[in-house]
Amino acid sequence: xxxxxxxxxxxxxxxxxxxxxxxxxxxxxxxxxxxxxxxxxxxxxxxxxxxxxxxxxxxxxxxxxxxxxxxxxxxxxxxxxxxxxxxxxxxxxxxxxxxxxxxxxxxxxxxxxxxxxxxxxxxxxxxxxxxxxxxxxxxxxxxxxxxxxxxxxxxxxxxxxxxxxxxxxxxxxxxxxxxxxxxxxxxxxxxxxxxxxxxxxxxxxxxxxx
Numbered sequence: 001x002x003x004x005x006x007x008x009x010x011x012x013x014x015x016x017x018x019x020x021x022x023x024x025x026x027x028x029x030x031x032x033x034x035x036x037x038x039x040x041x042x043x044x045x046x047x048x049x050x051x052x053x054x055x056x057x058x059x060x061x062x063x064x065x066x067x068x069x070x071x072x073x074x075x076x077x078x079x080x081x082x083x084x085x086x087x088x089x090x091x092x093x094x095x096x097x098x099x100x101x102x103x104x105x106x107x108x109x110x111x112x113x114x115x116x117x118x119x120x121x122x123x124x125x126x127x128x129x130x131x132x133x134x135x136x137x138x139x140x141x142x143x144x145x146x147x148x149x150x151x152x153x154x155x156x157x158x159x160x161x162x163x164x165x166x167x168x169x170x171x172x173x174x175x176x177x178x179x180x181x182x183x184x185x186x187x188x189x190x191x192x193x194x195x196x197x198x199x200x201x202x203x204x205x206x207x208x209x210x
Contacts, residue, residue, distance in 0.1 A: 002059065004032045006049050021048050079143050086150055087188050094181035101178045146191055153184045 007017050007028075014032070018025045021044050031037045031045065039053075046053045160176065167173045 002032070003045065003049075003056070007032075017048075021045060083146050083188075083192075086146070087185075087192065090150075090181065090185050090188060094178070094185045097178040097181050101174050104174050146188070149187055149191070153187070157181075157184075 007014070010017075012020065014028045015025055017023075018028045023041055023044055027037055027041050031041065042053045042057060046056045049056060051059075157177075157180065160180065164173060164176060
């Protein structure tokens with residue numbers, strides 16, 4: 001266990017450990033935070049806890065790495081959730097754009113029965129559930145690339161809306177957004193596929209800043 005756990009096991013505060021060992025409170029705080037301290041300080045602590053210096057240092061280092069790994073995994077879980085939400089939102093936007101496009105082609109046949117709507121929504125839900133299950137097992141996360149692509153596509157979408165305003169009455173205008181959001185969806189899907197493929201290979205590279 002770490003030095004902090006060893007201290008707590010003896011029911012000592014940092015101040016009490018400092019007084020007992022003759023070390024400064026600052027030294028105790030530094031060693032528990034994983035910062036470097038003098039060799040003499042390590043020898044004093046090792047003697048107090050009845051361990052060798054090497055064993056105490058190795059134990060403390062392993063605990064620090066374990067804490068960092070746990071924190072990294074927690075952050076990745078948040079990022080995976082955010083990516084999944086972004087993907088689902090873009091998916092529904094793309095689908096709605098295509099529905100609007102087909103409705104514009106035959107406005108007289110645009111109505112649908114309740115059963116047709118429920119069937120369509122169920123298919124989307126099943127596809128999303130399968131994708132969510134697969135993605136939850138992906139260990140590789142292209143975090144900043146994913147967010148950068150999302151931001152870039154939304155910015156370009158705003159630009160397209162402004163630039164194509166004079167052509168809103170043309171037939172080709174109706175096809176711009178369905179195609180555009182489909183490309184957006186495919187770009188995100190490509191990242192997800194790469195993440196899952198790399199995870200299946202057992203790789204552990206995380207392309208994000210810590």
